[in-house]
Amino acid sequence: MKASFPLSLRIALGALVLASSSLAHAWPDRAVKLIVPSAAGGVIDVPARIYANFLSKEIGQPVVVENKTGAGGSIAVQAMLNAPADGHTILYTGSSVLAEIPHTMKPPYDPMRDIKPVASLAKYGLVLVVSPDYPASDMAGLAKQLKAEPESGSFASPSPGTLSHFGGEMLNRRLGVSMQHVPYPGAPPALVALMSKQVTMYIDSLVTSAPFVRAGKLKALAVSGTSRFPGLPQVPTFAEQGYPEFNNFGGELGIVVSPKMPAADVDKLYAVTRKIAGMPEYRDQVTRQGFEPVTPSSPQEFAQNVQSRYTNFGELIRTMNLKP
Structure with missing residues (x-):
């Protein structure tokens, strides 16, 4: 004789099975891929790897x-957009990829x-560097x-549409000169080109150039921001030398995902990221x-900041008459 379960018990067991299934597939239930739009050792890659270690x-x-x-x-x-929008593929990127470069290199998607x-x-600041001699x-x-x-x-950049590119064009306009823009596939090759004197100057991130300045392989003429960079205290700001337009000239880094990612999983990712951002060891x-x-x-x-940068750089590009 077969045992018969009451209807209420069968409903309860069914709900338990569904709940268990949901928990089994809750984010994250496997390895997470963190995509970085720069070469290993580049300005975006370095903090991305720090974040990846803490996130893991x-x-x-x-x-x-x-x-x-x-x-x-x-x-x-x-690559991030083509992956399943389940939160297991995240993009750690710079503001230039979302808000600046799209104005000069039209991507096959709408960054906004x-x-x-x-x-x-x-965030990070910039430094104008030249060869030591x-x-x-x-x-x-x-x-x-x-x-x-x-x-x-001539001036180098890690890509058209980056702060390095805009900074060089701003100096062209300010000084009334016609330096040639020479884009490279990332900061490392741009630095190699500068040190081998293939270009005159490079407005680079302080993160990648400061070690070369301290080692005597590059010479720094100015840093962005309203105060001097503690790592290079001897280098004056652009503003100190009469170029206040470089006061707010810097980059921002963060994580973005597909807009199709479930809202609950976005909330989880944000919560754990905020927790990491507040850890003294991570910040150090x-x-x-x-x-x-x-x-x-x-x-x-963060979305409002990106939108504001996108709008501001769009206006700057129109002012400089730069074409995609």
């Missing part, structure tokens, strides 16, 4: 960093609609050298690399 510890799953360079970050963004910002994690030692000397031969200078590691750690306030605020 917090979620109890491996976090694998995957570098996808090229096309101004579009290849990395597309097809990407969901989750959390801002770090370049005749100028400050911005006045640089202006003198460039104006002596207005069409002979980020600071030692030359970044300013940021405690994210909300995904909405």
Whole structure:
């Protein structure tokens, strides 16, 4: 004789099975891929790996960093968008990929609609560097050298549409010269080109250039921001030398996901990221690399910051008449 279960018990057992199934597939239930749109050792890659280590510890799953360079970050963004939108593929990126480069290198997606910002994690400043034996030692000397031969200078960038690119064009306009823009596939090759004197100057992140300045392999003429960089206290700011337009010239780094990622999982990712951002050990590691750690306030605020940068740089590009 077969045993018969009451209807109420069968409903309860069914609910338990469904709940168990839901928990089994809750984010994250396997390794997480963290895509980075820069080469290993680049300005985005360094803090991304710090974040990946802490994230892995917090979620109890491996976090694998995957570098996808090229096309101004579009290849990395597309890889994230092509992956299942289940939160197991995240993009750690710079503001340039979302808000600046798309104005000069049109991507196959809308950076303001097809990407969901989750959390801002770090900021960094910039430094104008030249070869150690370049005749100028400050911005006045640089202006003198460039104006002596207005069409002979050149400046490097890690991609069209980056702050390095815009900074060089801003100096062209300010000084009335015609330096040639020479883009490279990332900061490391741009630095190699500068040290081998293939280009005149490079406005690079302090993170990647400061060690070379301290080692005597590059000479720094100015840093962005309203105060001097503690790692290079001898280098004056642009503003100190009469270039206040570089006061707010810097980059922002953070994580973004597909807008199709479930809202509950986005909330979990944000919560664990905010927890990491507040850890003294994490902040110390980020600071030692030359970044300013940021405690994210909300995904909405990060999205507003990205939108504001996108709008502002769009206006700047129109002013400079730069074409995609």
